[in-house]
Amino acid sequence: MTILEINNLNKSFGGLQAVQDVGFGVEEHRIKAVIGPNGAGKTTLFNLISGTLPFDSGSVVFKGEELRGLKPYQIAERGMARTYQNIKLFPGMSALENVMVGRHTRSRAGFVAGMLNLPATGREEAEIRGKAMELLGLLEIEHLADIEAGSLAFGQQRAVEFARALAAEPAMLLLDEPAAGLNMNETAEVARLISKIRDLGITVLLVEHDMSLVMDISDEIVVLSFGQKIAEDLPAAIQQNQEVIEIYLGGGDD
């Protein structure tokens, strides 16, 4: 079953066509990767899907619902969570608190309940905390729970960001260059993690630069170049695709 359907998506900034007529679908419980050289429009595409940027034309349909015009928080409420290439944790909050924020869509206490601290609010708070600890455990970083997120090592921050996204129990997870800035060991670790997430029943769409990571874990790959889709196939087929090889080897500017 297709959980995300993108059709003829367009976005331009002034004169620059960042995303041009891009369309593809993502099957449920699979890992799909979007690759392409720098400036191919990968991150823009992510921002369009998650509602951070409005698109000019086309459509994004998630679980049968058109997302056009929805704000990022509304898209999150519908079960889509994301991470950022340059990690956006909440500074001044502990790792645990960061993950607890991720639980926002799965909890309810509002201003009045918060101010009065009713028994039900306390129970919900305990549930949020428990779930957040559980996720830190899943990512094997529970020992970092009380450390201020900004002071963690880069790889650890990435793990916290994963946990925060998972705390929403999303149907789909968007990962923006999850291996960016990581060394080889850490990248392998991330690859293992992503497979683990897929096994939890979460669909994963990732944008990635690191070819080895993508080839190892993806079920399907979309290749972008200068805002256009030039290929969509199984990893093995992408590796043989002449046009893709040319872009990656010929372009070679990074």
Added chain:
Amino acid sequence: MKRFLPLLALLALVISIQLLTQWTGTTYYLTQLTMSGYYAVVIIGLCLLMGYAGQISLGHAGFFAIGGYMSAMLTTRNLISFQNQDWVVLLDKFGLLAARQDLYGEAILAFQPWLAALIAIVLAGTIALIIGIPVLKLKGHYLAMATLGFGIIVYRVFLASEIFGEADGISGVPGFPLLPGVIVTGSFGARVGNYYIAWTLVIVAMVMLINLINSRVGRALRAIHGAEEAANAMGIDTARYKLKTFVLSAVLAAVAGVFLTHYNGGIGPSEAGVMKSVRYVALVAVGGMANLWGALIMGVTLNFLSLRGFFGSYDDAVFGAILIVIMLFAPEGLLRLNLAAKLKKLFSGGSRK
């Protein structure tokens, strides 16, 4: 329950100060401590808005004044000449009007203080909601100027309206019957009681705000302040949270305005002035922005000194200087100032350049 230990300490402090003034025969200090308590309610509300939601407001004196002025106007406007009109009869029938005599024995029929206060607070909240929707879309300088502009308009309206007493303001505001036998009033005999009324309000407000910042909402607010885009992507309706915080802090300001106006027996346009708004911002800044206790402690201390006339004719200048010094040397607030580390940074920074 660990979070309430400081509150118990505060309660103990409040009681011991009262006993101390009793013992030393200096109960006149309680008057300024009562007033400082009410101002502190405005300040901790603004602290929630500035420190936790990250939104500056240079118009909070406006909300305080809306609360105070509306309550004062409704409880002093004499309806006796309208007493045969249907709406007055109807209000009277439901017990919403209160009859009394003024100092000269003239009969006054005016709104019941509870109803007046309710109208005043709801009005302040509604105005905050209406202007908050467009204003909170702004950021930085624009937000500062827009809230400053709002504050000036409120000031001008009170200053120019006959119904609000123009430059004289409103006086002769009656006491506020909070509970049977418990009246918010500045009369001499009620000094001790009113000190406790004010500080009960402060403690109640503190309990609610401390609960709030430790709740899901408080977490969301800090997330918005730290990384707004990511907070939105986590499912937090950032605009709505900012708006609700703005309304909540405006309501707290209005509540304080209502109480203090009944305590003082009147209100004047200076309460709506820009300098008042700036002063509230200064006190939140000195307290450390995202620090309710800091805002409370600094707010009460400095307001008390100011009300006692400690700064003489340099009152406003002192608050201006505080703003600059704190923002230059300790933007995280005086109470969190780690002087040694700052100095070290200053010197190492100096030698690098």
Added chain:
Amino acid sequence: MAALQYVTWQLPMTSELFLQYIFAGLTYGIIYAIVAIGFNIIYNTTGIINFAQGEFVMLGGMIAISLNPLMPLPLAIVLAVLITMMVGALIEIVFIRWLDKPSVLRLIIITIGISILIREAALHIWGEGIRSLPYFIGNEVSSVSILGTRISPQVLWVMGVCTVMVILLSLFFRYTLMGQKMQACAANRTAATLCGINTRNMVTLSFMLSAGIGALAGCVMSPITYTQYDGGTGLAIKGFTVAIMGGLGNSMGAVAAGLLLGLLEAFSVSVLPLAFQDAISISILLVILFVRPHGLFGRRDTAALKEF
């Protein structure tokens, strides 16, 4: 209220009264424009909105008034402008220069604090009284006839001096090396630094320049608008309104917007009580901020590139 408006609209708006309003509007309008340009100069080089901008105008007027008994008026004005420029430079050097990447909130609060300190200092030096410079030519009753209406020659002084200032400023930014260096800082501070421009000095210069033009405006307007220690706040709000209307950073836009606001205010006197005159410009400010934060003349997409 409706009845009142009906009555005032029925008043015959004679062509003479009409011209009086026009001149009053233009006079105030050009002053607002100068304050707005003062905002722009500092904003362009630093990204700071200097909340103490109105205080420069007040300071210029006050200092000239104090110096005037000691020396000829032109000399008093020149000295007042120079002293105010020094104050501007001092403010930048003492309070702004050494801050390392300060947040917008911090800068807002600092400049607000500065404006309070200047105002309070003025209160203690000059008192609460209303003061003014003498009329440059003649006195308060002398007038010249223009287009069939009689106006004070001082009005012409204000308009003349302010117009010359606007022209000189635009020539300065376009044709002098110093002006172009400042423009470069505005466009891209990092790049300007890399090209060997001392951006810190440019920032000091921008504070001096905007203090100077504010002070000069404060001098020429003093005979007709008077000078009082707390006159700066109102001017700052109106100047900011004009700066936003014209598009922040756009000085020609500021001139157009300043004249527009001046005229609107002047004519509003015929329909609204005087006490609400300030409320008009603030309401305009709020509406513009909500509807067109990039200004009446600016383009939305270029405005989006700036950090507010």
